[in-house]
Amino acid sequence: MSKYNINEIIQAKVNSIKSYGIFVIVDDVYTGLIHISQINGKYINDIHDYFKIGDIIKVRIIDIDEEKKQLKLSTVNINKNGKENLKLPDTALGFELFEEILPEWIDEKLEEIEKNK
Numbered sequence: 001m002s003k004y005n006i007n008e009i010i011q012a013k014v015n016s017i018k019s020y021g022i023f024v025i026v027d028d029v030y031t032g033l034i035h036i037s038q039i040n041g042k043y044i045n046d047i048h049d050y051f052k053i054g055d056i057i058k059v060r061i062i063d064i065d066e067e068k069k070q071l072k073l074s075t076v077n078i079n080k081n082g083k084e085n086l087k088l089p090d091t092a093l094g095f096e097l098f099e100e101i102l103p104e105w106i107d108e109k110l111e112e113i114e115k116n117k
Contacts, residue, residue: 002064004030004071009078014055017047024059024073032071034059041076 004010004026012024012032021035036044044050051057063072
């Protein structure tokens with residue numbers, strides 16, 4: 001039985017940076033790898049722009065190799081506080097609400113500007 005669970009967010013220390021990913025130390029037993037594709041989900045030219053050796057970071061566990069005591073990790077959608085960045089759901093209203101109210105806001109702002117001249 002593993003000490004950790006898939007999707008659990010934990011803390012890790014950056015131990016080594018390679019062109020293909022970041023190696024981290026999780027605790028006295030487990031180590032981990034964050035593949036370059038799991039850093040932010042976008043193209044990354046240089047991993048050093050994101051992390052440096054010794055950084056303490058929050059990571060999500062995406063796979064566990066209990067036999068080797070190795071974790072596959074991700075920082076995609078995790079902010080520096082260790083909270084998950086959730087995408088706001090699309091609404092049926094979209095920008096239609098702004099289409100209705102924007103002209104009124106513009107008129108109010110123009111009046112305010114004219115008064116302050």
